[in-house]
Amino acid sequence: MTVQSISVRVLSKRIKAPGIAAYTLGAEGGQVLPDYAAGAHIDVKLPNGLIRQYSLCGDRADPATYEIGVLRDGAGRGGSAYLHDTVREGDLLEIGEPRNLFPLTPARHSVLLAGGIGITPLLAMARSLATSGSSFEFHYFVRSEDRAAYWDTLSRLAPDEALYLHVGERIPASFAVARVLGAPSPDTHLYTCGPNPFMDAVLDLARSAGWDAANLHSERFAAVTGGDDQPFELELAASGKVVQVSADQTAAEALALAGVRLPLSCEQGICGTCLTTVLAGVPDHRDSYLSEDERLANDCFTPCRSRARTPRLTINL
Structure with a gap:
């Protein structure tokens, strides 16, 4: 499988929350970058040989730039640490063309549930839904208010009644499932992204509430762990x-x-x-x-x- 490589420069690097940095990437010469739909991600090929995937979360009003948000993961394999500790504004990176394994489905209403850095693909979805005038609500779960990366951006995209910031809550038992998920409807789709336990809880609760599997969408940033491995x-x-x-x-x-x-x-x-x-x-x-x-x-x-x-x-x- 051959992936088209694109050279981009880091135009800006901004801290969005503790441990989370936003990187604006631009093609050399201000060239237009390949278009993408909400939910897409890119491969970032780091100078140390690592390749990592990051969701695109920027504003497509500027077709010459991409934006990614990166959580510094101390338990990871070094990609996020390299971006945080080594990559600076002005540096060159190689990226792959956007791929989308987490697309939006046209629906009467969309429910977006983000946990931590899982906000990045869902932010792109919120941008798309707001631009098209589609009905949606956004629930953002963080350990503390200062960790709510991109909340200021979300607040400009949607009215207050569509945005819910849940601070320090754990989804299974600390608040009513019906308040977030509501009654299942064939015209409502749910999207979730975040740590695996968070998403597992959201999806399990949705299934228990009667949501159809076709209306449940998720994207994982970490592998599903297995049990007792055998040769x-x-x-x-x-x-x-x-x-x-x-x-x-x-x-x-x-x-x-x-x-x-x-x-x-x-x-x-x-x-x-x-x-x-x-x-x-x-x-x-x-x-x-x-x-x-x-x-x-x-x-x-x-x-x-x-x-x-x-x-x-x-x-x-």
């Missing part, structure tokens, strides 16, 4: 070669050691870059990329994160 085998259909995957390595790592290089990007089961066809066996899906129907088909998996429920998977390599 398994990968059979490469083209050669018949069998690769052993130990309990403490990913399928992608095992393939790389065997001399099989896959296209990789996020290595978190989020972007779909490494998606590989499964010809036999049953995958143990650990990704956040495939839909429920695609998972049930069991005809592909993400080697960077997913494993096997059967002793062997035969894959189209």
